Amino acid sequence: MDVSELLYVLALQNIPNLGDSTAKKLIRHLGSAEAVLKAKKESLLKIDGIGSIKLKGLHDAVHLHAAETELKYIQDNTIGYTYYQDHDYPEKLKHCNDGPILLFSRGKIDLKNKKIISVVGTRNVTIHGTAFCERFIEELAPLDPVIISGFAYGVDITTQKAAIKNKLQNIGCLAHGLNQIYPKIHSRYIEQVEENGGFFTDFWSTQAFERTNFLKRNRIIAGLSEATVVIESAEKGGSLVTADIANSYNREVFAVPGRPNDSQSRGCNNLIKSQNAHLLTSAADLVYILNWDLNNGQSVVQKQLFVELDATEQPIHRYLRENGKQQLDTIALSCDIPTYKAAGLLLEMELKGVIRPLPGKLFEAI
Incomplete structure (x- = not known):
């Protein structure tokens, strides 16, 4: 242009x-x-x-x-820009009717033929949420995805820092122009992000920053990626809006479950309960649903998860990997474990995200 x-x-x-x-x-x-x-x-x-x-x-x-x-x-200021009809305009965003006609950028962004996910969540992230986010990004690292987030407090900046640590291309979608950073304290991460990724926004440098901008920004976060992951969210919040937008774009949405009484898990639990999000317990869940490199990439993720299994769980997981879907009784007999004990181990492994239950008392390895 x-x-x-x-x-x-x-x-x-x-x-x-x-x-x-x-x-x-x-x-x-x-x-x-x-x-x-x-x-x-x-x-x-x-x-x-x-x-x-x-x-x-x-x-x-x-x-x-x-x-x-x-x-x-x-x-x-050498600001990058791409028009919605240009060949370098993000491919997935082209399919969003309300995607920006003009997108501004800064950094070294390359989305061509990349796996792309967005990670969002509460500003008031808990220790549990932080730990899950860091582990989740680490587990995905062998697949080299691009990580999108909002560069705000809480889950956003935790995601960006985890992506930087794992040397993954990561992009911050801003709710303001490229002449500023909100919050200012996150300015310390700008150089690291731009070394392998960068920033997107459709706001001008002359536009004053307002909190209402976040809602407009969220459509870009949802539109850029093939899936949106909600780590933690209260019953109401901007991350739930992003999940709604992603669903409206016919993209996959994942949510991390939490205890019923945890305030920062209510939003995620509601998404799962209303079937507006897949339950996410590990990176392997996302890899499976998105059908990412099932022959190669997923096995890498599984190897990382395998170290979490103790000596009694490993034979079960190995058996399911080698034999596919199996019933509880068959698993117990084949692994020479009492049925009651096998049922308990399978539950523990389900919580760890390495196996999933299926109808008919069947189980399969992830």
Whole structure:
């Protein structure tokens, strides 16, 4: 996209009532952002679904003036940008109707042919949530996925730090322009993120940071990835909004279960109970559901999990890996373990995330 068209795309992005979905519709009909801004309002109103409220202020000169200012900032600060019709625009985000028409970036981001997941959760992450998040990212590391999060407090920054530690490409989606970082204390991680990943946002440098921006930012987190993982969440929270958006995009959603009385687990438990998320006890659950490298990658994850099994659990896990789905009685007989003891061991292994129960008293290794 040349600089001239970029100017008009910025101007279109600056119109308050328009929105990305409507902007894309207008561009499809007229062919370019420049053509939209130069078209007569009467002709635009003939397009199905386009009303006068959405077009309010369309031809105001203030939008082009603002676009000129932002364009100068982009050029002076070497800000990356990608238009929704460009070949380098994130592929999965292209399929989101309300994805940004223009996405700004900084760092060394490469999403081509990559496995991508988003990890979100509460700002008030618990010790348990932190430990799970760090272990989860470590278990996924052999598969070299790109990790997306929001760079905010709690689960977000825990995820980014775990990705940095495991040398995984990680991307922070910001709820503000690239001229600032919120919270400021996380500025210490910017260089490490940009060395292997970077930042995305659709907010301008001139836009003031507001907490309501998080809701708009969340659609990018959900849209970039093939799955969204919720580590911990209260009964209400932004991470649940992200999960809802991911579901609306027909993406997979995973949630980590917790004890019923834990306030930071209620959101996750509700997602699982309402069947709006898969239960997640380990990285192997996600690998299985997403069908990631089942012949190679999953075995790597399984080897990491295998060290958690004690001497009585290892023969059961080995038997299920070699023989596939088996009934409780068959497992007990084949492993020379009393049925009551085998049932207890299988429960422990299920909680560890290395086997899963199936209908008909069947069990299989993950």
